[in-house]
Amino acid sequence: MNITVTLIGQMAAFVLLIWFVNKVLWGPLNNLLAERQKRIADGLAAAEKGKHELELSEKRAREMLREAKTQAAEIIAQSEKRATEIIEEAKADARSEGERLIAAARAEIDQEVNRAKEQLRAQVAAIAVAGAERILKREIDEKAHADLLQDLVAQIR
Amino acid sequence: MSAKEQSGGGTVEYIQHHLTNLCAGDCDPVTHKAASFWAWHLDTLFFSIALGALIVVVSWRLSLRLTAGVPGGFQNFVESLVEFVSGQVKDSFPGHNPLIAPMALTIFVWVWLMNFMDLIPVDLLPVIAGFFGIQYLKVVPTTDLSTTFALSLTVFILIVYYNIKVKGALGYLKMFLFHPFGKYLVPVNIVMTLIEELAKPLSLGLRLFGNLFAGELVFLLIALIGGTLAVGAAALFWLPLQVVLDLGWLIFHLLIITLQAFIFMVLTIVYLGMAHVSEH
Numbered sequence: 001m002n003i004t005v006t007l008i009g010q011m012a013a014f015v016l017l018i019w020f021v022n023k024v025l026w027g028p029l030n031n032l033l034a035e036r037q038k039r040i041a042d043g044l045a046a047a048e049k050g051k052h053e054l055e056l057s058e059k060r061a062r063e064m065l066r067e068a069k070t071q072a073a074e075i076i077a078q079s080e081k082r083a084t085e086i087i088e089e090a091k092a093d094a095r096s097e098g099e100r101l102i103a104a105a106r107a108e109i110d111q112e113v114n115r116a117k118e119q120l121r122a123q124v125a126a127i128a129v130a131g132a133e134r135i136l137k138r139e140i141d142e143k144a145h146a147d148l149l150q151d152l153v154a155q156i157r
Numbered sequence: 158m159s160a161k162e163q164s165g166g167g168t169v170e171y172i173q174h175h176l177t178n179l180c181a182g183d184c185d186p187v188t189h190k191a192a193s194f195w196a197w198h199l200d201t202l203f204f205s206i207a208l209g210a211l212i213v214v215v216s217w218r219l220s221l222r223l224t225a226g227v228p229g230g231f232q233n234f235v236e237s238l239v240e241f242v243s244g245q246v247k248d249s250f251p252g253h254n255p256l257i258a259p260m261a262l263t264i265f266v267w268v269w270l271m272n273f274m275d276l277i278p279v280d281l282l283p284v285i286a287g288f289f290g291i292q293y294l295k296v297v298p299t300t301d302l303s304t305t306f307a308l309s310l311t312v313f314i315l316i317v318y319y320n321i322k323v324k325g326a327l328g329y330l331k332m333f334l335f336h337p338f339g340k341y342l343v344p345v346n347i348v349m350t351l352i353e354e355l356a357k358p359l360s361l362g363l364r365l366f367g368n369l370f371a372g373e374l375v376f377l378l379i380a381l382i383g384g385t386l387a388v389g390a391a392a393l394f395w396l397p398l399q400v401v402l403d404l405g406w407l408i409f410h411l412l413i414i415t416l417q418a419f420i421f422m423v424l425t426i427v428y429l430g431m432a433h434v435s436e437h
Binding site for chain 1: 182191193194195196197198201202205206209212213216217219220223224225226235236239240243255256258259260262263266267298301302303304306307308310311
């Protein structure tokens, strides 16, 4: 007889072993596998999200860069314009100042010339009177011929 | 005894001795075989329960340091095993039953471990046991019909249970009456279905037993080459032959024990799957 009561013992051992494997190994391991699956899925989703966000921020950065470039170009253009303006203003100022200086110098020169002329005239009149005095010796009364002399002076002038 | 002596007594005795279980209870005092059903095969019980305990301890220790993060080497191995069994269940089991997959895993691992005992040199454990005064030791639990039928009968009980649970008692009865030939051949149907259903546990148990018993026998025969023929100068020829044959059979048998454990598992899944299908 080959099949003995051992059979019953083996069946009991088998059932107990199934129970234990289910309880300790199969259950926890499957939960764990599910958890890991979820983790991986989450990780992939996060990676996808991160990639998307990276794309967005890259786009934003590109936009900002472009804006900054146009702004910089604007600023440069403005400052160039301003610089030329300043130069033009300076030029205009210098020109008007120069003109003013020239005018003033001319006026002074004219004045000097006039003054010199007046002096010369007076000296010439005096010399003429003195000459006439010497020539005419006392014949000509300064008081009597004042109008004559005045006329002479006016002619010289 | 005379017949034994004629056929080379030592050889037969050697094999007989190796195929005798360590018996307790109602045993034959001369042959040491079980005399009736009420005999315990202590070696079968010991090795199967020890291997079951090994599974228990290893899986318990693993469960303490399971991590959902990067798994270590052993956890990785067990995970792939679990996923392999999971895949088998998904492939051949309709519907959902949380018992099937852990049972399939238990069968696969336990049967494989019990089969693996076959790969341990045939004389090693019996000789060690001999030092402790144990005369008989059959180390492979699956070469004991009690073990293989314990597994297949448990599966059979579950088959009947789920048949009744899914189809109802009446539906199960109808299966016997009207399957496979319809309502006009009821007597034939009963016989056919009865055979079909009884063949499931019988073939499960006998297939595993037969394969492992034959494998054990071949190991014994190979061991006999060195044991009986290697005398004097002949040993130079027979001993290398034994080593080569033993290695070849070991490698081949490693395939067989895995295959048998796998077949037992898959057939269990398939049979229980059939029990869950309600249209018949």
